[in-house]
Amino acid sequence: MDCDRTVLRDLAEIYERATLIPTGRHLTTVNTFTDQTEPLKPSLLKHLALLISKEVCDGSGIDLIVGEEDKGAHITTAVALHLDKPFSLARWYPYHATFRHPASVVVDVESEYFSGKLLLNGVPEGARVLIVDDTLSTGGTMIALIRALLQRKACVVKAVSVVEKVNESGRDRVQRETGVEVVTLLKLDTSGGRITIVTPPERKGQCASGRR
Numbered sequence: 001m002d003c004d005r006t007v008l009r010d011l012a013e014i015y016e017r018a019t020l021i022p023t024g025r026h027l028t029t030v031n032t033f034t035d036q037t038e039p040l041k042p043s044l045l046k047h048l049a050l051l052i053s054k055e056v057c058d059g060s061g062i063d064l065i066v067g068e069e070d071k072g073a074h075i076t077t078a079v080a081l082h083l084d085k086p087f088s089l090a091r092w093y094p095y096h097a098t099f100r101h102p103a104s105v106v107v108d109v110e111s112e113y114f115s116g117k118l119l120l121n122g123v124p125e126g127a128r129v130l131i132v133d134d135t136l137s138t139g140g141t142m143i144a145l146i147r148a149l150l151q152r153k154a155c156v157v158k159a160v161s162v163v164e165k166v167n168e169s170g171r172d173r174v175q176r177e178t179g180v181e182v183v184t185l186l187k188l189d190t191s192g193g194r195i196t197i198v199t200p201p202e203r204k205g206q207c208a209s210g211r212r
Contacts, residue, residue: 065079065088
């Protein structure tokens with residue numbers, strides 16, 4: 001538990017040094033974790049992957065890990081390596097994606113700073129999936145990922161985001177629209193044009209039965 005608190009403290013320090021930039025109606029953080037404004041230490045990434053893995057009891061009920069490519073590729077990959085599980089990254093395109101695999105799913109997405117189409121490949125029907133994301137803000141990306149997985153008749157065992165911007169109410173929106181409860185490790189408040197760290201709750205690491 002002391003190690004867990006140290007990792008979250010190190011992550012909090014990154015966000016205390018972060019910059020906020022306006023992206024339409026929202027404020028987006030630019031920082032070492034999501035944007036590598038400074039080189040990201042592998043030890044932090046490794047220990048965050050360990051924390052996320054505890055949420056799924058070290059992956060015994062997981063077939064696949066799914067994330068998004070834009071800012072979440074590194075943490076999704078780290079979790080996949082730790083759990084020794086395959087992974088797939090959803091990609092958004094500012095242009096029309098002409099190539100489609102028979103198992104591809106394309107869904108609408110509207111996030112904090114982007115709206116368009118999200119393309120997800122490589123999800124077998126009925127797969128038991130852990131969703132990993134870097135930041136939960138408005139909930140738009142997480143909802144798009146869940147809808148894409150449900151189109152593939154996958155079971156969302158757990159959804160975890162490293163950071164949650166509590167003032168955007170994304171976690172409530174995801175649960176309301178999909179029935180999936182997102183676990184978050186570090187909570188921020190970016191209202192008022194400043195970043196405030198909200199003390200995270202103790203991690204429980206309970207297994208989840210999942211949702212189809």
